[in-house]
Amino acid sequence: MPLDEINLRIISALGRDAxxxxxxxxxxxGLSTASVHQRYKRLVDQGYITGSRIEVxxxxxxx
Numbered sequence: 001m002p003l004d005e006i007n008l009r010i011i012s013a014l015g016r017d018a019x020x021x022x023x024x025x026x027x028x029x030g031l032s033t034a035s036v037h038q039r040y041k042r043l044v045d046q047g048y049i050t051g052s053r054i055e056v057x058x059x060x061x062x063x
Contacts, residue, residue, distance in 0.1 A: 003048070006031070010039055011048065018052035 003011075006029065013025055020028075026036040043049045 007039060007043060007048075010036065010043065014040075014049070014052070 009029055010025065013020060013028060022036050022040060023033045026033040029036065040049070
């Protein structure tokens with residue numbers, strides 16, 4: 001799948017907030033949730049998105 005403008009916008013938005021629900025992302029982009037879900041799944045399947053992660057402040061946790 002080529003990276004068109006919509007795919008790049010999905011990647012960009014998730015890069016800023018990887019926990020954003022796909023329904024919210026769809027609303028932000030003006031697309032249907034089904035369309036965003038399908039595109040997201042393809043981006044993952046084709047290796048453009050390889051996961052999401054959290055950053056832990058170990059010092060604050062005392063570890």
